[in-house]
Amino acid sequence: MPSICMYFEVHQPFRLNHFSVFNIGHTHDAHSTYFNHHLNQKIFEKVASKCYLPTNNLLLDLIRQYDGRFRISYSLTGTFVEYCEKYLPELLESFKELFNTGAVDLIEETYFHSLSGLYDDLDEFEDQVKMHQKMIKRVFNYKPKVFRNTEAIYDNRIAQKVASLGYKGIITEGTERILGWRSPNFLYKPTNTNLKVLLRNYKLSDDIGFRFSSRNWPGFPLTADKYANWMSNSFGDVINLFMDYETFGEHQWTETGIFEFLRHLPGEALKHESLDFATVSEAVERYNAVGDLDVPWAISWADEDRNVSTWLGNNMQIACFNELKDIGQKLKRKGDRDLLYVWRLLQTSDHLYYISTKGFEDGTVHAYFSPYEAPYDGFINYMNILQDLKEKAESR
Amino acid sequence: MKIAMIGWEYPPYKVGGLGTHCYGLTHGLADKNVQIDFYMPKLRQKVASDNKNINIIEVGETTIFPYDRPDDKELGGRFFDAVYRYNDLVVQRVKGRYDVIHCHDWLTMKAAVQLKETLGVPLVLTVHSTEYDRSGWIYPNQWFIDIEKEGMQKADRIIAVSEFTKRVIVEKYGINPNKITVVHNAVYPIGEGEKKNLVLFLGRLTIQKGPEFFLKSAKKVLEYEDARFVIAGMGDMLPKLIEQAVHLGISNKVIFTGKLTEEEVQHIYQISSIYVMPSVSEPFGITALEAISAGTPTIVSKTAGVSEVLKNCFRVDFWDTDEMANKIIALLRYQSLHETMRQSSKREIQLFTWDRVAEKTLAVYRGLM
Numbered sequence: 013m014p015s016i017c018m019y020f021e022v023h024q025p026f027r028l029n030h031f032s033v034f035n036i037g038h039t040h041d042a043h044s045t046y047f048n049h050h051l052n053q054k055i056f057e058k059v060a061s062k063c064y065l066p067t068n069n070l071l072l073d074l075i076r077q078y079d080g081r082f083r084i085s086y087s088l089t090g091t092f093v094e095y096c097e098k099y100l101p102e103l104l105e106s107f108k109e110l111f112n113t114g115a116v117d118l119i120e121e122t123y124f125h126s127l128s129g130l131y132d133d134l135d136e137f138e139d140q141v142k143m144h145q146k147m148i149k150r151v152f153n154y155k156p157k158v159f160r161n162t163e164a165i166y167d168n169r170i171a172q173k174v175a176s177l178g179y180k181g182i183i184t185e186g187t188e189r190i191l192g193w194r195s196p197n198f199l200y201k202p203t204n205t206n207l208k209v210l211l212r213n214y215k216l217s218d219d220i221g222f223r224f225s226s227r228n229w230p231g232f233p234l235t236a237d238k239y240a241n242w243m244s245n246s247f248g249d250v251i252n253l254f255m256d257y258e259t260f261g262e263h264q265w266t267e268t269g270i271f272e273f274l275r276h277l278p279g280e281a282l283k284h285e286s287l288d289f290a291t292v293s294e295a296v297e298r299y300n301a302v303g304d305l306d307v308p309w310a311i312s313w314a315d316e317d318r319n320v321s322t323w324l325g326n327n328m329q330i331a332c333f334n335e336l337k338d339i340g341q342k343l344k345r346k347g348d349r350d351l352l353y354v355w356r357l358l359q360t361s362d363h364l365y366y367i368s369t370k371g372f373e374d375g376t377v378h379a380y381f382s383p384y385e386a387p388y389d390g391f392i393n394y395m396n397i398l399q400d401l402k403e404k405a406e407s408r
Numbered sequence: 409m410k411i412a413m414i415g416w417e418y419p420p421y422k423v424g425g426l427g428t429h430c431y432g433l434t435h436g437l438a439d440k441n442v443q444i445d446f447y448m449p450k451l452r453q454k455v456a457s458d459n460k461n462i463n464i465i466e467v468g469e470t471t472i473f474p475y476d477r478p479d480d481k482e483l484g485g486r487f488f489d490a491v492y493r494y495n496d497l498v499v500q501r502v503k504g505r506y507d508v509i510h511c512h513d514w515l516t517m518k519a520a521v522q523l524k525e526t527l528g529v530p531l532v533l534t535v536h537s538t539e540y541d542r543s544g545w546i547y548p549n550q551w552f553i554d555i556e557k558e559g560m561q562k563a564d565r566i567i568a569v570s571e572f573t574k575r576v577i578v579e580k581y582g583i584n585p586n587k588i589t590v591v592h593n594a595v596y597p598i599g600e601g602e603k604k605n606l607v608l609f610l611g612r613l614t615i616q617k618g619p620e621f622f623l624k625s626a627k628k629v630l631e632y633e634d635a636r637f638v639i640a641g642m643g644d645m646l647p648k649l650i651e652q653a654v655h656l657g658i659s660n661k662v663i664f665t666g667k668l669t670e671e672e673v674q675h676i677y678q679i680s681s682i683y684v685m686p687s688v689s690e691p692f693g694i695t696a697l698e699a700i701s702a703g704t705p706t707i708v709s710k711t712a713g714v715s716e717v718l719k720n721c722f723r724v725d726f727w728d729t730d731e732m733a734n735k736i737i738a739l740l741r742y743q744s745l746h747e748t749m750r751q752s753s754k755r756e757i758q759l760f761t762w763d764r765v766a767e768k769t770l771a772v773y774r775g776l777m
Contacts, residue, residue, distance in 0.1 A: 032734035033632060033741075331744035369720075369752050388722060391745055392738040 015290035017250050019085040020257040024092050025362035027383050036400045042354045056095045063261035068106040080115045082278035083289040090123030117291030120156040126359035129161050129170045158292040164313035171202035181296035185313040186211030197248025201301035208296045212254040221255040225268035236276035244284040249299040323364040328391040335398045342405035366390035410443040412506040414516045420670050425694040426536045434462050436766025468497040495519040508773050517559030530776040533563035541689040544615035557581050565772050567591050569692040570713025591768045592717050593692045594760040600703035601678025605635050608680035613643030618686035618726045627656045628733035633740045640665040677702035682739050686726045700757050705749040720753035
């Protein structure tokens, strides 16, 4: 009997100010000049009112209505929690209320939603995981058991590190590139370490996340009972439905009926004897790994390619990434805590995502999420800021 | 299908995008087995057709050019007369059985309208630019506007080179939008050369093309990065621009080329590392496609029609010389940016073919028959 494992990624980056070459070397306070606080607050409040708050309320109602039989999991990035604390503390209270129902699990990740898992050594990655751990402890008084790296980026090296940090499970993409003929609806184990891997069922997840309102999709219109039928006909231990939280009300607008779908989903699913809901921790406890996964090259849940080319696919992205790593070493030697924090905010993967020049179909998705007109504008802005930070790192 | 096309310039003797367009369009159509009689003024050197479906017919001599302004001294008050005289010549010269008359821009519009009536065939008009563009939206001349308006009203279909131009035709000339089809221009790729540290402006040196903004940006760039700035082309602003470069203290970094031959134009595209098109008003801007085809990353004015369809370029406000300089400096400084933009934009312009332009134009013809 498959357990439905629903998990939502909740993240907001700190978007950048317009920063031209003429600004390089002429900034005093990095934090206030690099980041566009006005725009960031505006976007955060908009998404909160369209997505975070209504979805939280709905899910809270559903958990109560089904008396804890409806169970979900979240990962909240450190930057997202900072937004809440700064602009909308009641949103954080709402997440606490959800957590306190006992039907909600929390997932660990890097505090800054960064690509530090791809650095040459994993010290910075470990630091950021511990920062996240500390934040979750402080806000929720909880220690997560399952880890999900930024955008589900995963390889053998990351798996080993995560196992060594004491986690029981890790989440990544259920792509054929690592599964071959095997199903994502089971738990697996990394070939090189002892950890359980939860794999996103990308077909069923994307039916909600991407295709829900697509009229030329044969599944349209998607209703909760139809979807529950699909799930009950699925074979395996778990059905991992992992998606951006913004799916609800932001990527799929209210008018598409996404909230009605969500409202009816638990009831329709629980009508089937064969289905129940589980949090990620419960799934990891309940089921055993059925096979090994060998992932020498990093995969992710992004774009058609399901690799890291979304962030490191062109020379501009690689140049910024290398610059970023280089500045980090300088800053760590310098030991300036404020600049180190700014450097970490600049590691948020979104900054590199905006510079992606990938093809037309994926490109339109990128364009939708980007504050820049074109990836080239994103590059100049980001690179100019990195140059300014580098000057600061090199000065005494 | 047989078309009487009334044009103005034709490569290798051309001044602007109109000539490039006519060459690409006639060849694209000829490849689709459309027969074209191309009527144009008699030049000192004879223009020969290189395609059996294209017949070039010289109408007669004239002293005017499509980008002339009536206040040009050498023409003086005789300008209007010269235009009327040439149009009369066209009307006398065009004979035969045609399915469509296709006319380009204001200069031969009067003749085209008259031919439509005498021959009783539908008229298609391509608008490459309007008087508003050519005047840089400063004191447009009513005489041109009246000719353009009459032509647009009498034409059965109008082809505009961009959505921007379509809007001008609708809003400024009061034309029904349903009769206007937008067909964006195309390019014959030039091929890359060895890049020198040059930043290029290429176009007529007139208010419309915004060369003074190029110089202001150059001044700002030179405070941070070394490069040479090339101003290629001729026009009434040349003396003023030379003076401006001296005033800015950058005359040792600015090269004025004067008029270039077709081969020289190709060469300068090939060796330039950045192309800037800061036009105040630019209905399309084929030069951006030409520069990119020569492997030169391009910065275009947001107003340019080409920016509606071209993704892999920078778009700036023509007056925002800080931002223009910011982008030039970044392209000079960050190799990864230059390289990525060069590759992606070159790949993208493979979509801009004259075959596509001919296909869309042919659909307009068919709709009239």
